[in-house]
Amino acid sequence: MSGHSKWASIKHKKGALDAKRGKLFTKIIKEINVSARMGGGDIETNAGLRTVVLKAKAANMPKDNIDKAIKKGIGGMDGVDYVELQYEAYAPGGVGLLISALTDNKNRTAADVRSILNKGGGSLATTGAVSYQFARKGVIAYDGEDVDFEALFEAALEAGAEDVTNDDGAIEVLTDTADFEAVLTALQDAGFNQISAEITMVSDTNVTLDHEHTGKVLRLIDRLEDNDDVQNVASNLDIPADFEMEE
Incomplete structure (x- = not known):
């Protein structure tokens, strides 16, 4: 399986898509807030906002939620100032991770990401070690x-x-x-x-592991994506076609 396939990995976890939908909406709303604040609320002139709105619609987010998120972004989000961060990391077995975050507290997010990686057998990588x-x-x-x-x-x-x-x-x-x-x-x-x-x-290239280590990497990615500041985790894990996630 393709290493970047979030949907492929979700199919191995019963009910995971529905369970994640509420948190996904929250994270998309944050993206909309930031895009509208930075480039304005008109999707015709704000390409970044247009892309996020497409993502929201693809996830079946109600139009009212999208409109409210845009208005909140234009209004300044009550003084909250989000910054975009990207961490490069290694998961068990040498799998590369790109962790994207939107946060109002860089120190908190950095500490959380480092803690999750350490507990899951991963580690932070130097800049450029994974992204290439x-x-x-x-x-x-x-x-x-x-x-x-x-x-x-x-x-x-x-x-x-x-x-x-x-x-x-x-x-x-x-x-x-x-x-x-x-x-x-x-x-x-x-x-x-x-x-x-x-x-x-x-x-561009993927890492193939045995089933035990594949499960460890997927559980680590799940824990990272459960963090409120982490928007997305991309990996180069190649999921075996016969892999089944343990419940």
Whole structure:
């Protein structure tokens, strides 16, 4: 399986998608707040906000929630000043992690991330040690039980996607960041309903581990993403097709 596949790993954990949805909404709202504050509330002129709104809609966030988040961002978010941070780290087995965060307290977030890594058998890496293995891409995920892969494959490539993968029913469409919005819109217009859609970091080469260490890495990623300040964790873990996450 593709190392960047968050949806692929979620499929191995029963009920995980629904359980994470509430926290996901909270984190997307924070992204909308920051994007609106920095570039204004008009999605036509604020490309960053437009991308986050697409992510929110793909996650089925209600329009009222999106509108309120934009208004809060324009209004200054009650004096809260968020900064973007990125940590590079290693998980067990030498798996590379890129940890993205939005925080109003850099010291707190740094301490939390370091603590979670240490407890999960990971460690912080020096700047540049991990990031060179990743590229920024658009990733649109689909459940193979709900879509026809061949039809999606053809429609995605026609719309300008770079690649389409199908790993054990976890389908992902990869795009250049410049083509993300056009490809997502074209596939939605063609009747394909995505699980998620976002611009994120995608690994060029992946690390394959045994099942025990794969489980350790996935549990570490889960604990990192459960932190309120951490927005996203990208990894170069290659999940075996026959891997099953222990409950």
